[in-house]
Amino acid sequence: MVVCICNAIREKDLRAAAQKGAATPSSAYAQMGCKARCGQCVSFARQIIQSETATA
Numbered sequence: 001m002v003v004c005i006c007n008a009i010r011e012k013d014l015r016a017a018a019q020k021g022a023a024t025p026s027s028a029y030a031q032m033g034c035k036a037r038c039g040q041c042v043s044f045a046r047q048i049i050q051s052e053t054a055t056a
Contacts, residue, residue: 003041003044003045004036004041005041006036007036007037009032009041009045011048013032014028014045014048014049015048015052017029017049018049018053019052022049023053024046024049025045025046
């Protein structure tokens with residue numbers, strides 16, 4: 001599923017970033033070499049990262 005349309009970031013990309021230590025959407029996006037643009041995705045990205053770190 002696409003989470004961030006502006007940067008074409010998929011859910012699996014966010015989960016991988018969280019597994020590599022990203023604790024926030026901005027740190028996850030930085031790992032991928034981008035940043036949130038319009039901000040519509042930030043709350044959903046935060047939920048995905050939290051769920052990934054909770055199961056780790």
